[in-house]
Amino acid sequence: MLGGGLDPALNAPPMRLQFGPSHPATHGTVRIVLDLDGEQIINADVQVGYLHRGFEKECESGFYYQNIPYTDRLNYSSPILCNTAYCMAVEKLLGIKTPERCDYIRVIGCELSRMADHMLCLGSSAMELAAFTPFLYLLEARELVLDHIDAMCGARVTTNAVRIGGVYSDLPEGFREFSRVKLDRALELVEDAHKILTDNIVFRRRMEGTGYLSPEDLIAYGVTGPMLRAGGIALDLRRTQPYLVYPQLDFDVPVGEHSDNFDRYLVRMEEIRQSRRIIAQCLERIPTGPVNVDDPRCRWPGKNQVFGRMEELIDQFKLVTEGGLFPPGEVYFALESANGEIGFYLVSDGTGKPYKCRVRSPSFSNMSPLGHALKGRQLADVVPTFGMTNMIGGECDR
Amino acid sequence: MPENNPQPPTVSAAEPPAPSPLMAAVLARLGTLVVEHHADYGDDRIHVARENIAEVCRALRDTPELAFDMCLDVTAVDYFGNPDGFRAPERIWDENRGEWRIRPVSRHYVIPPPRGPEPRFAVVYHLLSTRHLHRLRIKTRVPEDDPTIATVSDIWPAANWLERETWDLYGIRFTGHPDLRRIYLNDEFVGHPLRKDYAKEHEQPLEEYMGPGAKEPRRPLS
Amino acid sequence: MAARVVKVARPQPMTRRWTPLLVGLGVAIAHFFRNLLGFARGRQDFTVYFPEQRFVQPPAMRGMPVLVQMPNGKERCVACGLCEFACPTNCITIFPAETASEVERYPEVFDIDMSRCMFCGLCEEACPEEAIVMSRQVEIACYSRRGSLWHKQDLLVPEAELKPRLDYLRPQYARK
Ligand code: SF4
Ligand code: SF4
Numbered sequence: 001m002l003g004g005g006l007d008p009a010l011n012a013p014p015m016r017l018q019f020g021p022s023h024p025a026t027h028g029t030v031r032i033v034l035d036l037d038g039e040q041i042i043n044a045d046v047q048v049g050y051l052h053r054g055f056e057k058e059c060e061s062g063f064y065y066q067n068i069p070y071t072d073r074l075n076y077s078s079p080i081l082c083n084t085a086y087c088m089a090v091e092k093l094l095g096i097k098t099p100e101r102c103d104y105i106r107v108i109g110c111e112l113s114r115m116a117d118h119m120l121c122l123g124s125s126a127m128e129l130a131a132f133t134p135f136l137y138l139l140e141a142r143e144l145v146l147d148h149i150d151a152m153c154g155a156r157v158t159t160n161a162v163r164i165g166g167v168y169s170d171l172p173e174g175f176r177e178f179s180r181v182k183l184d185r186a187l188e189l190v191e192d193a194h195k196i197l198t199d200n201i202v203f204r205r206r207m208e209g210t211g212y213l214s215p216e217d218l219i220a221y222g223v224t225g226p227m228l229r230a231g232g233i234a235l236d237l238r239r240t241q242p243y244l245v246y247p248q249l250d251f252d253v254p255v256g257e258h259s260d261n262f263d264r265y266l267v268r269m270e271e272i273r274q275s276r277r278i279i280a281q282c283l284e285r286i287p288t289g290p291v292n293v294d295d296p297r298c299r300w301p302g303k304n305q306v307f308g309r310m311e312e313l314i315d316q317f318k319l320v321t322e323g324g325l326f327p328p329g330e331v332y333f334a335l336e337s338a339n340g341e342i343g344f345y346l347v348s349d350g351t352g353k354p355y356k357c358r359v360r361s362p363s364f365s366n367m368s369p370l371g372h373a374l375k376g377r378q379l380a381d382v383v384p385t386f387g388m389t390n391m392i393g394g395e396c397d398r
Numbered sequence: 399m400p401e402n403n404p405q406p407p408t409v410s411a412a413e414p415p416a417p418s419p420l421m422a423a424v425l426a427r428l429g430t431l432v433v434e435h436h437a438d439y440g441d442d443r444i445h446v447a448r449e450n451i452a453e454v455c456r457a458l459r460d461t462p463e464l465a466f467d468m469c470l471d472v473t474a475v476d477y478f479g480n481p482d483g484f485r486a487p488e489r490i491w492d493e494n495r496g497e498w499r500i501r502p503v504s505r506h507y508v509i510p511p512p513r514g515p516e517p518r519f520a521v522v523y524h525l526l527s528t529r530h531l532h533r534l535r536i537k538t539r540v541p542e543d544d545p546t547i548a549t550v551s552d553i554w555p556a557a558n559w560l561e562r563e564t565w566d567l568y569g570i571r572f573t574g575h576p577d578l579r580r581i582y583l584n585d586e587f588v589g590h591p592l593r594k595d596y597a598k599e600h601e602q603p604l605e606e607y608m609g610p611g612a613k614e615p616r617r618p619l620s
Numbered sequence: 621m622a623a624r625v626v627k628v629a630r631p632q633p634m635t636r637r638w639t640p641l642l643v644g645l646g647v648a649i650a651h652f653f654r655n656l657l658g659f660a661r662g663r664q665d666f667t668v669y670f671p672e673q674r675f676v677q678p679p680a681m682r683g684m685p686v687l688v689q690m691p692n693g694k695e696r697c698v699a700c701g702l703c704e705f706a707c708p709t710n711c712i713t714i715f716p717a718e719t720a721s722e723v724e725r726y727p728e729v730f731d732i733d734m735s736r737c738m739f740c741g742l743c744e745e746a747c748p749e750e751a752i753v754m755s756r757q758v759e760i761a762c763y764s765r766r767g768s769l770w771h772k773q774d775l776l777v778p779e780a781e782l783k784p785r786l787d788y789l790r791p792q793y794a795r796k
Binding site for chain 1: 626630644679680700748
Binding site for chain 1: 438439440441443467468469470471473475476480482483484522524528531533535554555556558559560563567581582583591592598
């Protein structure tokens with residue numbers, strides 16, 4: 001038995017500890033039933049599902065365009081990534097190529113979301129290890145990033161920013177200067193947090209070597225995202241299966257080598273800096289032009305046309321009440337979200353509602369090896385390992 | 399009964415295009431185990447018989463030039479007996495109102511299409527090879543009266559939770575699964591909510607709260 | 621012009637135990653003094669003291685949906701029902717009625733259940749008359765669930781007050 005085992009003469013059962021569902025040191029609603037031998041974990045049973053809301057059932061009864069606001073609620077710390085993944089899956093079904101300006105705006109939105117997500121993850125995991133100051137810095141930085149998203153689409157968290165075949169709104173005037181000032185300040189704060197945390201002996205003692213998963217385990221358990229890259233496997237869909245305008249951009253994909261929590265932390269830290277680079281390049285190069293495709297099957301006509309012309313008015317009525325024209329078939333589209341590969345598997349029966357809308361959520365797959373990673377470890381390893389898994393309840397439980 | 403429904407354009411073209419290099423390799427390896435293969439919308443997909451699923455998955459993982467070492471997703475689709483290509487009926491029999499209606503009707507009704515003769519469920523696997531970076535989708539039809547299929551959780555541990563989820567939401571039993579419990583819903587839940595005949599408005603009775611620990615242990619100590 | 625794979629640099633193993641702690645302390649103290657001295661010079665706080673101070677909201681901001689009231693006191697809505705259809709949460713209820721004026725139809729009842737509304741803006745996007753727009757109002761807390769049901773009279777806002785939003789909308793939703 002692990003760790004020397006229980007003393008058979010004592011005949012004592014292992015202590016059963018309920019970790020969660022609402023534990024102050026976890027950011028996410030999950031229950032971990034731990035069987036303990038002293039400080040050592042004999043068995044960890046991870047139970048998710050406390051935030052199950054029937055997303056997939058709800059999607060089956062809504063038109064394609066009506067489900068976009070629901071995808072915000074999947075990963076509420078990086079909603080634009082989910083919006084984009086869903087809309088691009090529907091676009092794959094329709095065979096649409098979006099205009100270039102739209103692609104740039106989506107990339108900017110995605111990278112802003114990725115930054116916000118990593119900041120929240122790093123900040124709250126630091127706070128769970130009792131480092132409160134970097135948490136405040138990182139949340140301030142996150143607020144500055146959310147200011148961009150607010151200016152882009154009018155909401156900070158429930159963005160509803162992307163549409164099938166376009167985006168909700170164009171970038172506001174002067175976004176580039178706005179972004180230069182605010183993102184510089186945000187990155188300064190991230191560097192401050194980096195200075196406090198990365199060399200700190202308490203932080204490193206709790207992060208280094210804990211939560212180890214071998215690269216074979218990572219692949220076999222279907223782990224993606226920063227957790228996989230911290231294990232030395234450079235699988236980033238932005239690089240390996242490029243979408244949007246990523247092939248034209250210049251950025252680094254950080255990988256770790258030790259596959260422990262500290263490498264996951266370092267990979268996330270580096271990805272924030274790379275996202276900053278990507279946004280700067282996008283704002284440099286963004287072309288002018290339309291942000292919506294001119295496709296009557298899915299994109300609604302302009303208000304200026306609806307007001308004056310009969311055909312467009314009829315078009316608007318048909319699109320709103322019937323959802324649009326979608327060919328029967330099934331598609332799977334995935335992109336690299338902050339936690340890994342988020343994929344949408346859509347089955348269409350030729351009507352305006354998806355027959356099935358399945359989310360391949362990265363958090364769910366990243367959580368499944370958690371019990372395996374904790375087995376035989378110390379009780380104190382639960383908190384940093386869970387923090388660096390970055391389980392987002394809305395996405396994991398759908 | 400309906401008059402003759404207008405037929406929507408069919409999905410499959412008359413002449414199937416040449417299979418992609420990945421599909422050619424898969425077909426060469428699996429041979430007659432593949433019942434049919436498609437490449438709609440650029441996604442390669444194969445259909446296999448239910449009995450062969452474990453054998454097929456093992457072969458896909460262990461063949462070096464295929465090397466599907468990551469199982470991204472296991473899920474199911476409730477086709478209600480329709481074929482995969484969905485000859486989508488333009489009109490739908492609305493049982494609540496007793497009339498033929500154009501789909502979709504309104505947001506808060508799910509009107510299942512009329513049942514067909516084919517096996518009802520399809521279990522869908524999405525695979526990725528981290529070495530060769532290619533993807534494959536496997537589909538298997540599973541009948542309604544015997545919704546069982548062999549587990550692949552011994553091939554990819556990732557399938558463990560995903561199969562639990564599929565059991566929870568669709569009621570498909572995975573034989574040989576080490577720990578087939580519900581994962582999202584509570585143990586007292588009756589039915590499987592993602593089936594098309596589970597109405598969206600359906601409510602479950604409130605279970606009486608038995609006090610802390612009354613339902614423990616959910617899982618015997620191992 | 622491509623993505624490169626880089627290894628993250630892991631800092632040296634922990635040999636110097638105290639200097640990193642001092643660096644971290646220095647960062648925190650620097651923040652403290654910057655805040656303290658900046659405060660004396662009238663620095664803008666990051667925190668907004670909410671009821672007295674307000675956020676500067678961007679023009680894109682989406683608050684609760686309201687109905688546009690024309691200068692003659694009537695709503696612009698013609699009760700076409702598109703917003704009711706487009707709403708994902710089914711929170712709009714419309715009973716249309718006929719009127720003798722040139723628009724011929726008007727909503728006799730127009731209720732929005734604000735406890736269900738999620739400020740998504742799809743009703744605004746669907747409306748063919750520019751009759752329902754997202755205002756900047758978000759402070760709609762109430763004591764009872766009945767209070768979160770807003771009727772037509774509560775929802776009407778004069779057109780002049782909504783001018784910034786309407787000006788913002790027209791280029792956003794225009795095509796070509
Ligand atoms: S904002 Fe969204 S939820 Fe609210 S009434 Fe409009 S469509 Fe419905
Ligand atoms: S869409 Fe506009 S005009 Fe039609 S009912 Fe709604 S508010 Fe009135």
